[in-house]
Amino acid sequence: MIELRDVRYAWPGSRTDGLAIDALSVATGRTLFLHGPSGGGKSTLLGLLAGVLLPRSGSVSLLGTRWSDLSGARRDAFRADHVGYIFQQFNLLPYLSVLDNVLLPCRFSALRRERATLDAGSPTASAQQLLQRVGLAPALWARPAAQLSVGQQQRVAAARALIGRPEVLIADEPTSALDADRREGFMALLLEACRAAGSTLVFVSHDERLAARFDERLSLATVNRAAPADPSETAS
């Protein structure tokens, strides 16, 4: 499903590699917890997984397709079709309603639009199902995303990442802005929704307390053989 081999990545202008991973793979439907402290090449790895960054050498493949084999436009289309992504925070477009935010991937991917239609009859119905599953009251669906609390926003982000059942879900510390109670709730519903969709999950966090819920656990510090040096990593 996800396969990294001999990956070397250096940020533009940097002479030393920020990331060096010899081998990393996640099987279909599995959930992986990646423990990564700030500055450990976390953003770089996620960028590589999502096909936004390309390694200097080695290969990153998803579903048997190497990102580097695709053109820039094809990578964007491939990402739209097969990858759901959740940021730490600020996941939503403030000028769209909650529902429209969830439907966003369907605007860019015909495949996910089809699958969402298959799931619930229409993309909108599928979005509503997902919002229900992540526990967002229907009263909030038409609201502008900016009016939601951080916890609510993260749940909307999860629903968006899952619409149209993308094969891969990447979550970049999605709980770091949540308090303990909400964190527990969010983790439960994310993993549950992920399993229901059959998506492979890569979850990055520095909070090791979450690790127990996952099928596999890995420390980025041990996988990444490059010296953590790049200052841009600490910034994000």
Next chain:
Amino acid sequence: MKALLTLALRSAWNRRATLSLVMLSVALSTFLLLGFEQVRTDVRENFSQSVSGTDLVVGARTGSVQLMLYSVFRVGSATNNIRMSSLEAIAQHRAVAWVVPLSLGDAHHGYPVLGTTADYFNRFLYGDREPLALAQGAPFADGIDGLYGVVLGAEVAQTLSYRLGQRLVLSHGSGELDGADHADKPFTVVGILARTGTPVDRTLHISLESMEAIHLDWVGGAPMPGVAIAPEQARKFDLAPRQVSAALIGLKGRAAVFNVQRFVAEYAGEPLMAVLPGVALDELWDVVGVGEKALMGMSAMVALVSLAGLVAVVMAGLNERRRELAVLRAVGAGPRQVLLLLAGEGLIVTLAGALLGALATALFIALAAPWVQMHYGVNLKLSVPSDNQWLLFAAVVLAGGVASLIPGWRAYRMSLADGLSPRV
């Protein structure tokens, strides 16, 4: 593409407070461009419609534009008069079909008074060779019979609410001086002309003899002290005019026009000139064209400034939207789509502004046309936009689209550099 357009619309709507200001400035500059173009063409149209069927205009030597301006458009005044005897000599030329003398200088409530012959109403043509038509009454007769009869242009009658049979007093000169009225010899309205959309509408027409009669006891622009000639007494004087301001000339055939023009120019009795109305108008446009170009240039600059404002506003908002761009990348938008999104936003604002400006132009024409007609005699017409106006409109929108590529390009670079981790 449709997905991007709706996103661009929603995004623009979200920042409508700032963007609507930019849109207004685009609207204003579009209004300037379109409105100016409209006024320009309507003025030209108006001028060229003002006289037709007249082959030559004869007057004392001056600029041909000036001769046209005072004889046909009633703007400015004659520098010198010409003798009737000269006109009689011109009328003798075998190529000349008719001569209609024009005598100017007096006014009534700011409207010019034209002394001419009854022939004027048959000979003078405007627009597409249309003759003057009387809405009410009849033209004055030449000679003693038509004395103190006045035929009003449509606008004069309408604005001053004059009816047939009404008595009115003419003023000497432009009518700005007190005590320079021809109050002793009031005129009677004998005819009211139908509207023509030309300076004729703003003119009061009297016979040449009437013109002589009211000036019998005047000398050098003021009443002669101690001399007063009653209206009835005036009939006993020789009222045959000796001088007029200018004359319209019709030829038997257009071919002789340069012949007659040369004949007039070489006339030995006094220095005269003859101009072809079309040629004189072209000269006028040459003169006016410089000013028109300058104004058009200014309007274009205003449009550029407003588009620069648009670029500045969209650019300024860009840094705060880096996260938004990252979100778009994450859901599958490519850098190119990010570029289109930003450029589309600018284009939408420009288009909305340009449409608003076009609407404002139409509204302005509809509302201001009667006022402009009254004060300047120019007939602004609300109609389908002209080719030039379409071009100007398209130029604004196109320039807006091109200008919007600047923030679009910057967003493209940003989203390439940031990927999914915006550096905010």
